[in-house]
Amino acid sequence: MSALLEVEGLRSGYGPVEVLHGVDLTVNAGEIVVLLGSNGAGKSTLNNTLCGLCRRREGTVRFDGQDLTGRHYRDVVRAGLIQVPEGRRVFPNLSVRENLELGSFARARARRAANLEKVLDIFPRLRERLMQLAGTMSGGEQQMLAIGRGLMAEPRLLILDEPSLGLSPLMVEELFGLILRLHGDGLSILLVEQNVAQSLEIGQRAYVLENGMVRHSGACPDLLASDDVRRAYLGV
Template structure:
């Protein structure tokens, strides 16, 4: 990978006296899926939130397509091409599916918004079927599709997914994995934070293993899936 689309160098994040991320460096190429693997509390969510400016960073640099963005506010980072589907989905339960999707669009052109919504609905047909349904009445899997769809409304170059399979049935996990492969084929890069290491490594090109806020291992996804330490700690083998 000669010129990463997203380059993170020596990122530090602190919550008071607690260091959530320590000197973390990560790279993501165009049309690439990169997994962040680690146990709960390893720092995966802190990394994604720091990239979007949702938590302050204590040090380090973030560049998207060669442009430094670590000083930009969240809205400008989204406009630059980053989008996040957060852990826990965080849909607005009292708004309709369509209204939730529209909240992900930063533009002011209604025609462009409708066109983008139709594209998202083509990726997740169940959202079209339930477009007037309140988001709070959807199943867990449908809410996850809605959270991902809302992030995609911003037309990102990098889609960040935080624990997208958490609490979902195996069949829905397979659907999410298939979608990640599909969205990569459309030109969107994916940074995937996931406790389900088996799924994450099956869809990723490369992966980083985080432990106590530090990158302790990185490499090709297949290589890491075969590594005895990863197999023992994260794959139960």
């Protein structure tokens, strides 16, 4: 497999506080790579640094051979590295349609109408609620909307930050089925999750982040069988 995202020695943080301490990570084309870690491990900081929302201090970020180190977040989006942030962050006072269309503001604007139809085929519930205000939808529906908005930008790599957070068990099952479907369509995915068991079951490789450093990495079946990972995250 060819490397799509290559991260080397990444350090970043906020103000005087360094959160990431030299992170190395690779996502190959066509992979689901899982990023695990407890609250405060640095997962969201890593995502935001990759996407140009948090200033890196050291290290490099390359995407599809292009150096994105220190680039503006608009350049990152235009390259096709798209994040669906933790907490969904839909625009509550805009309609479902307006939220989706905003996803193509910086990338794939010319194919907005065609991509909207593709997203609505994936999420029939959104088609039923096109004119509904996003803030009046359930948590699961808002998560569909957030992912749909990301897909409107025709991502080369989609970062999903805690997509199952706050969802019912039934919605979680539906979500993981959707991730597999997107992967089956050829989309590369960086899945950032605390739902360890299900994430490792659908991913190819995984990294475990602790205190801003990669403590474990490897094939998902190997990490699922690791005593250290099982004790720390599965309670067994």
